[in-house]
Amino acid sequence: MRDGILLRNLSFGYGNSRKIIENLYFTADYGEKIFVRGCVGSGKTTLFKIISGLIPVFYNCRISGDVMVFGENSPANFRKHVYLVPQNPEEQIIFEDVEDEIFSVSHDLNLVKRFNADHLISKKTSELSDGEKQLVTLITAFASKRECIILDEPFSHLHPKRVEKLIDYVLSYRGTIIFSDKRYDFLKRFSRVVRVGGVDCDYGCEPQMEIWNTEIGEKVLEVRDLSFAYGSKTILNSINLDLRRGEAISIVGDNGSGKTTLLKAISGILKADGVIVRKGRISLSLQYPNYSFTERTVAEELSFSKDILKTIMGSGILTEELLPKHPHSLSAGESKLVSVLKALKGDIVLLDEPTVAQNYEFGMRIIGLIKKLGKSAIIATHDFRLAEMADVVYELKGGELKLKP
Template identity: 25%
Template sequence: MAVLYINNIKKSYGTDVVLDDVNLIINEGDKIGFVGRNGAGKTTLFKIIAGTLKQDEGEIILQKGKSLGYLSQNLDIDEDLTAFEEVMKVFSDVKQLEIRMREIEMELSNPNSDHEKLLKEYGRLQTEFEHRNGYSCESFAKGVLIGLGLLEEEVNKKLCYLSGGQKTRVALAKLLLKNPDVLLLDEPTNHLDLGGIAFLENFLKEYKGTVLIISHDRYFLDVITNRTVEVINGKVEDYSGNYSYFIKERKNRKEQRVKEYELKQKEIKRLEEMIERFRSFNREKSIKQAESKEKMLLRLEETLGEKPVVYEENVKISFDTKIKSGNDVLYIEGLSKAYGEKTLFNNINLMIRRGEKVALIGENGRGKSTLLKIIKGEVEADSGYIRLGRNVEIGYYDQEQKDLNPEKTILDEVWDEFPQKTVREIRNALAAFLFKGDDVFKQIKDLSGGEKCRLNLLKLMLKKSNFLLLDEPTNHLDILTREELEDALLEYDGTIFVISHDRYFLNKVVQRICELEENNIVEYLGNYDYYVAKKNASEEDIVINEEGKTKTQIEKEKKKLREQREKIKNIKNEIKKVEKEIEEKEIAISELEEELCREEVYTNPERAKEVNQRIIELKQELDECYEYWEQLNIMLEE
């Protein structure tokens, strides 16, 4: 059943047509990925659907009674509240029910109250409260915040003290908790670490409503979506499958259109030859036949259009090296770094050899970017030792684009760094990265996030370094550019050490994954799928970096893992025990509330007061049980 109709939507900015006659029918339960180049109009379409931007023509029809939620770039949050208080605003009406229930409980202790009326109201309120998960909404809200990557201490911090990425996670949590019928998510995996992305995936898999997602995370789209919509040249193309299906089907459709175009060209040529031949006979009958064929030719030419392009214009990336490095590229021993009381990592060891493509992953805030900056020499370690190998030349890609001068033009930014190159060489290089014509005179501050990424990749390519340190290189890049970058890195004969949350990238490019923990780097000798398989395997199967470790150290680590598993088992058993106690108390409360409704009880003030007091005591005990249950679940997640 259709939940949303998008009819004949048009949107222009001046002479720039962004959306042109867009039509889509969105069905209940659909999970649709929206893909396309940066600037194709995906976010514009979402804003129009959400009602935050007015279309020039057309209409958006949401099924009557359905709600819609949109994760926008402008976060609707109160920075004077804590993260928990902000998300609990979603349940404000539920909390009002609870407040009224407590008021009735107090009124029932008054013998002069209208007990029958109060108990009816109480029963109605309690039914609604339970239906809306009033008893578990607080623990659920905390669980979503922590699942999306906030630390427990950050949950109770005021939003004004949190980073932009943390605020985005709070806004996302708030939206998920609202549980709208139609959910619009624009790049929801930005600012999430791998654990947060996995949590969001599981949440959306179970989500009963309709989900529309703009994302460059191809792995995420493959897992979540059952339809893909490509926004291209102001139009939309609908595909009945996930991202991988879309890639195959898209190529098939383009090839089919080329074939149809070529067949029409052949038919046009045949008709032209027939017309010329009929006219050469110069007879009345043949002239009429020629005129008939000319009408056919005209109709065919009107439907011909431009020749379809199978392969779109894309950046052309190729990483080369000026000189070959020694075999040992990077050696790290006993490295530690902290900021105040916050320890990022302690006593870590790592070795990378020439030609390796190694990924560094770990929770947000663990210090991955800091480690790259220490290797580069930009940040000083607190202790430990780093050695770069012979002839190692570092090329560094900064996800924050801090090395770009916002006041310079694109041309000057590149030329100032490579003054030995001619204007023609610079402009040819820029053209290969889709900076053409007058675009090269744009100032850096006026560029989009994707354009800044392309410019930094170009500078990195021109340096011809043999050791690339890459910090989230696929962020802000459209899917086609990501694939070009991946292919270029696969062909690269140097060494790569990359931070990335792009699991598709990690699967395709890297050969070894290093997970940064506070006191260790754990290594997995494969791509992302291998890493996931090993993380889910038994402890005996986990590949641990044994370089520099004695057998005793390895056994201690295995013992620690066994103890951790035993701890988790004990917590799970305790949770079951508490859940049983919660169930028993809820049944007891329900029975006492039924007793209050009996005439022989509510007409007896002393007995009614006694029963009501016992209900209040049980509810206090129930609240304590829920708090304990919540603590146990938090311990389980740690």
């Protein structure tokens, strides 16, 4: 099969751990558009790393079976044909300047304009929001013009309006597209859907909304005239916000609008002008959680009381088999899950894009847990379905925070 990708009888495991993939048969013709679905930890990202040649070149693992990628059977040569966009764009970005990052692959400015990213060219990559970084990695991927582009949760940090335009471009690409995303809105537009793992994750089926009757109590957080700037650029302009016990607030806004900056300022990570009064312990789950893990097992990271752990386990979010694992051995989706649950140790819970690499039901269950445990939460998200589950929805735009009608 010279004109595409063939994986036959593929089995894979990390070190001495159980096999993540077993006897997999997978094909992709040139020009085919494939949606890969599967639950958190099912092996989707592992599959993508095998096709792109990262595995086994850079990983200690056990792998067997046949892998052929556009006529090549040596993993070291796969990258000549395949470009992988990982879930975490920071893993892909190399250069200090956005212009150098993009021009290292191609000097075609038409693609930058097509992605509506002209405003990013003059920036430093360190100045970009996570969504803007994700946009830059997408531009470099398509500028590479490889036979196959693999997109692993490529839109997780992007505003839905931008996603609508990008998916049209993705599906018009002449080469092969292998795509994975927790959203199922555009699943039917792909030529084929492949499921990885033995459990179906109910794509296309929205669970029935729970009804929470948690009483909203006294104020636990007061933010007054909060302002912050990077150099001469104002990010937050006189923000005022109150949060009460048992209340969940969501904040939406375009990429680079300052949602993450606001959460960091409220948590105290960033020093901003203004007044913040916190009543209770505050905790923050960032978009990329690996840096926050310090323990040897998931159980040690969480370390809840028996009653709280029972409530969490009863929600169906956390499984027993995850508890003994090392936090840095988890998949991206599992890492995000543990980070969000760990944040529930706080009285005031700040969640930055908590549903990245998760399905719709996860967001509903997390808000349910926040209510059941009597926590208060501020959730920054591009997921409008999650945002609408909150008690109050704000929009951050032009540095100002306003109630969303």
